[in-house]
Amino acid sequence: MPVKRKPKLAVWKFASCDGCQMSLLDCEDELLAVAEAVEIANFPEASRAVMKGPYDLSLVEGSITTSHDAERIHQVRRASKFLVTIGACATAGGLQALRNFGDVKEYISYVYPTPDYISALQKSTPIADHVFVDYELRGCPISKQQLLETISAFLHGRRPITPPHSVCVECKRRNTVCVMVAQGTPCLGPVTQSGCGAICPAYNRGCYGCFGPMESPNPPALATWFENLGMSDTDIVRSFRGINAYADPFRKESEAHEKQNYNN
Amino acid sequence: MKSKTTTIKVDYLARVEGEGGLYVKVKDKNVTDVQLRIFEPPRFFEAFLLGRDYSEVPDITARICGICPVAYQMSSVHAMENAFGITVDGPLRELRRLIYCGEWIESHVLHFSMLHAPDFLGYPDAIQMAKDHPEIVQAALKLKKAGNDIVTFIGGREIHPINVRVGGFYKVPNRRELKRRLKDQLEEAREIAKVAVDWTASLPCPDFERDYEYVALQHPDEYPYNEGRLVSNKGLDIGIHEYPDYFAEEHVAHSTALHSVLKARGAYHVGPLARYNLNFDRLSPMAQEAARNVGLGSQCYNPFKSIVVRAVETLYACDEALRIIDSYEMPDEPAVKVEPRAGVGHGCSEAPRGILYHRYRIDDEGNIRDARIIPPTSQNQKTIENDLWQFVPQNINTAHDKLTWQCEQVIRNYDPCISCSTHFLKLHIEQE
Numbered sequence: 001m002p003v004k005r006k007p008k009l010a011v012w013k014f015a016s017c018d019g020c021q022m023s024l025l026d027c028e029d030e031l032l033a034v035a036e037a038v039e040i041a042n043f044p045e046a047s048r049a050v051m052k053g054p055y056d057l058s059l060v061e062g063s064i065t066t067s068h069d070a071e072r073i074h075q076v077r078r079a080s081k082f083l084v085t086i087g088a089c090a091t092a093g094g095l096q097a098l099r100n101f102g103d104v105k106e107y108i109s110y111v112y113p114t115p116d117y118i119s120a121l122q123k124s125t126p127i128a129d130h131v132f133v134d135y136e137l138r139g140c141p142i143s144k145q146q147l148l149e150t151i152s153a154f155l156h157g158r159r160p161i162t163p164p165h166s167v168c169v170e171c172k173r174r175n176t177v178c179v180m181v182a183q184g185t186p187c188l189g190p191v192t193q194s195g196c197g198a199i200c201p202a203y204n205r206g207c208y209g210c211f212g213p214m215e216s217p218n219p220p221a222l223a224t225w226f227e228n229l230g231m232s233d234t235d236i237v238r239s240f241r242g243i244n245a246y247a248d249p250f251r252k253e254s255e256a257h258e259k260q261n262y263n264n
Numbered sequence: 265m266k267s268k269t270t271t272i273k274v275d276y277l278a279r280v281e282g283e284g285g286l287y288v289k290v291k292d293k294n295v296t297d298v299q300l301r302i303f304e305p306p307r308f309f310e311a312f313l314l315g316r317d318y319s320e321v322p323d324i325t326a327r328i329c330g331i332c333p334v335a336y337q338m339s340s341v342h343a344m345e346n347a348f349g350i351t352v353d354g355p356l357r358e359l360r361r362l363i364y365c366g367e368w369i370e371s372h373v374l375h376f377s378m379l380h381a382p383d384f385l386g387y388p389d390a391i392q393m394a395k396d397h398p399e400i401v402q403a404a405l406k407l408k409k410a411g412n413d414i415v416t417f418i419g420g421r422e423i424h425p426i427n428v429r430v431g432g433f434y435k436v437p438n439r440r441e442l443k444r445r446l447k448d449q450l451e452e453a454r455e456i457a458k459v460a461v462d463w464t465a466s467l468p469c470p471d472f473e474r475d476y477e478y479v480a481l482q483h484p485d486e487y488p489y490n491e492g493r494l495v496s497n498k499g500l501d502i503g504i505h506e507y508p509d510y511f512a513e514e515h516v517a518h519s520t521a522l523h524s525v526l527k528a529r530g531a532y533h534v535g536p537l538a539r540y541n542l543n544f545d546r547l548s549p550m551a552q553e554a555a556r557n558v559g560l561g562s563q564c565y566n567p568f569k570s571i572v573v574r575a576v577e578t579l580y581a582c583d584e585a586l587r588i589i590d591s592y593e594m595p596d597e598p599a600v601k602v603e604p605r606a607g608v609g610h611g612c613s614e615a616p617r618g619i620l621y622h623r624y625r626i627d628d629e630g631n632i633r634d635a636r637i638i639p640p641t642s643q644n645q646k647t648i649e650n651d652l653w654q655f656v657p658q659n660i661n662t663a664h665d666k667l668t669w670q671c672e673q674v675i676r677n678y679d680p681c682i683s684c685s686t687h688f689l690k691l692h693i694e695q696e
Contacts, residue, residue: 015305018282018681019330019423025374026422028409032401035391046378047389048278048672065305095327098312107311120306141330141423199420203427204598205434208323210424238317243327 007056007155010042012076014062014069015096015124019141020087021045021061027144034148037155053079057154060133063089063096063124070121070130077131084150085127088140088243092212095140097124097246101254124246135160140210140243143195164215166190167207170198179206186226186239191217191249212244219253233261267292272656272668279379279389279676286671288652293660298652300645300675313635318344318604318626319430325622325637326424329681331374334367334415335615337428338490339622339637344430346505347609347626348602355595356432357490362588363418363425364489364613365581369411369453370422371616372536372574372581375679376464377404380571383673384467400463403456407578410453414585417445432599439594450586457579458554464575465558470670472655473565476647477529478538481614487546487580488539490613495542498529505610507621511638524643531646534618535678536573537564548587551580567651567677574679604630615640617679641680648678 011021025031025046041051058080064070077083088094099107100123108120127133137146146162153160163169167189171178179185179201187206189198193214200207213219219240226236240254272288283304289297309328313321325340326333338360345352352360377400378390387393394401412422417437419425427433437445481488482495494510495501502510514525526532544552544562555562555576564573606628612621618640625634651674659667 013283015307017327017330017333019327019333022330022423025378026370026412028405028412031405032391032394032398035394040389040391043389044276044278046279047391048382048669049388049392050278065307068303069305095312095324096307096309099308102312104308107308108306110311110314111306111308120308124307140327141421196421200426203420203433203435205426205429208426235317238320242320242323 006037006039008041008051008053009038009151010053010055010058010076010080011045012042012058012060012062013045014060014073014090014127015065016062016087016089016094018045018061020090020139021059023086023142023144023147024059027148030148034151038151054081055079056081057151058083060085060090060127061087063093063126064130065096065121065124066119067121068119073127073130082134082154083127083131084154085133085136086142086147088138088210088212089124090127091136091138091247092244093124093126093246095243095245098241099124100246101241126246137162138193138211139195143197146195163194165194166214166217167192167194167196167198167201167211170194170196171201174198174202176201179204180225180229184229186229186231186235188222188239191219191222208239208242209250210243212247213249217249219249220256223253223257233257237261270664272664272671274668274672277672277675279382282681284680286652286675288656288671290656290660293657295653295656298649298656300649300652310635310637313624313632316632318624318630318632319602321624321632322428322430323424323426328637328639330423331371331681332367332615332617332620333424334363334419334428335613335620336637337425338364338613339611339615339620340624341428341430341611342490342613343609343611343622343624344626345602345609346611347607347624348430348605350431350600350602352432352600355593356436356598356600358588358592359418359433359436361489362585363415363428365585365588366411366414366418368581368616369578369585370408370415371411371679372578373404373408373411373460375616376460376571376574376578377401377408379679380574380673380676381464381467383669383676384469384571403459407453407456407460410449410582411578413449414446417442429599431602432595432597434598436595436598439592442589442592447586447589450582450589454550454579454582454586457575457582460575461554461558461572461579464572465560467571469566469568470673471566472568472658474567474651474654476533476537476565477526477531478541479526479532479534479619479643480538480542481612481619482542483546485546487543487548487584488614494612494619496526496532497541500526504612504621507610507612508623511621513638513642523646524638525646531650532643533647534640534643535570536577536616536618537567537570538618539614540564540573540576547576547580548583550583551576554579567674570677570679604628617641617681618643639681641678644678644680648675648680651677
């Protein structure tokens with residue numbers, strides 16, 4: 001009987017901080033086991049050896065911000081059987097999507113003295129705006145456990161389990177007293193997807209939305225709570241306009257309050 | 265005789281953080297062009313910091329780099345505190361050093377064991393290296409984990425920690441908890457780090473030296489993390505707030521890149537070698553002894569030896585973390601009170617890859633009005649290219665494939681973090 005070929009894993013980077021692919025190297029206890037189970041075929045951050053595609057599993061980090069990358073993502077898709085986007089940049093455009101609310105030309109000339117040399121698209125967009133995505137892992141950064149779960153599910157031919165519920169559920173599970181109810185600290189937990197382990201409330205601060213909107217969130221209701229806590233429209237805009245600013249529910253809420261602020 | 269032109273080209277540099285390439289042109293055994301090409305897409309952090317509240321800055325700047333987020337958080341909170349006239353002292357200051365120790369361990373071990381060592385032994389990566397040297401890679405992973413566990417415990421998670429704020433932290437551990445969570449593991453890590461110093465020193469190292477101007481922070485009695493004066497081995501000795509007076513970003517002809525230079529003398533070198541050369545006597549006795557035992561003097565001008573210096577600094581960081589844990593007393597408050605006021609603040613800290621400078625102008629409501637961030641890799645870029653200008657002619661008779669690989673190694677000596685440096689760099693071309 002022929003020996004079964006190990007699935008080929010590829011890791012791709014677009015506009016990002018490298019943190020999500022670093023999560024794989026941060027799996028100190030599991031890394032060598034992962035390397036046993038898959039062929040690491042294209043992972044430039046870790047290896048100078050590159051194997052040709054097609055790849056069975058592609059992990060894609062980063063958002064699309066240049067016309068070159070908007071082309072390259074199609075090549076990656078063509079070379080990948082199963083494509084998983086990892087992190088807030090890849091799934092929502094990331095923190096750099098803050099430029100989507102301004103004028104990219106102004107941004108370029110603020111940072112670079114020779115703006116003519118810099119080519120950048122007007123918007124930073126998630127991978128799913130460009131190609132079909134098989135599965136997405138949220139977070140800034142992603143959770144190592146969810147990454148291992150996804151690789152493991154892929155190897156066993158099943159769907160990964162990454163709960164779509166809110167951070168509030170995780171807080172209850174770890175017995176964290178609600179920072180918003182008990183201390184009046186504004187918290188995005190009620191509208192943010194779980195996965196981080198609800199660390200911010202456990203460290204006495206409000207969630208700032210790294211994992212993006214949960215399934216069917218209700219940001220307007222939360223914003224009313226924020227107003228009752230004394231937050232101004234400017235503050236509310238800032239809180240929804242962070243790591244996942246361009247994710248639809250968060251974007252709509254920040255734009256609503258920006259408009260309100262303008263009308264006042 | 266017909267002249268012969270060859271090129272050394274690496275389209276996508278591996279084992280560096282971010283996207284870059286290398287292009288070297290050689291004509292009749294003379295180097296005529298060196299380009300460290302950076303094609304990482306720009307993300308415009310300084311631009312979208314404008315108008316944000318000062319308290320959001322540590323969480324935003326952390327996202328510049330997934331490998332050294334603590335460095336970005338530390339430089340930004342110190343800059344902000346400088347603007348507000350606040351000093352963070354005592355146990356809070358110690359905890360900041362501790363979380364920085366964690367980042368140095370995590371980042372240095374990643375680099376010397378998984379990204380840099382394979383070059384010295386001729387492996388494409390650490391996974392392949394692990395097949396022949398399993399015990400080395402497993403020990404390194406354990407050591408790296410000890411660093412990550414410090415950052416996770418103090419910061420909430422290893423990448424983009426959530427517990428750092430202007431004035432201190434959101435929550436601080438008590439003495440017993442801190443010891444219970446970290447001490448045993450760090451004692452084991454310190455032993456591994458000692459072995460790592462010996463092991464890195466035993467690797468075959470190319471013979472190559474240059475007369476660098478090393479720039480690093482220097483503190484009267486500590487190996488530097490967050491505070492000190494900016495000094496060099498060629499006479500620089502300034503306060504952090506004087507950085508803009510002495511350093512400049514320089515345009516190169518036909519180039520979109522800005523090279524950081526010393527206005528007076530040009531290229532300079534930041535990072536582990538610079539810190540080590542300027543602060544050897546401030547390392548702990550254990551780290552000094554380990555360095556001496558492997559024949560590394562207090563001065564070193566071979567950039568390939570940075571792998572040994574990273575191991576020495578890892579040992580120091582383990583040792584320093586244990587010192588902090590042993591003497592720690594829980595502070596009454598997790599942060600000092602912060603009253604924002606209008607002003608300009610400067611911060612500079614020693615990221616694993618070298619000095620990371622931040623400057624912010626803040627208005628009286630605490631909103632950011634101007635931001636400048638100068639990461640270590642953009643400061644080293646010119647020095648990296650200068651190394652290649654010298655290294656290639658010296659090794660011109662080496663087989664092409666091997667020389668290409670060695671050129672990559674020259675770049676990896678600096679553990680370049682291109683994701684970070686891309687505020688300022690796009691592409692650099694230097695014409696004949």
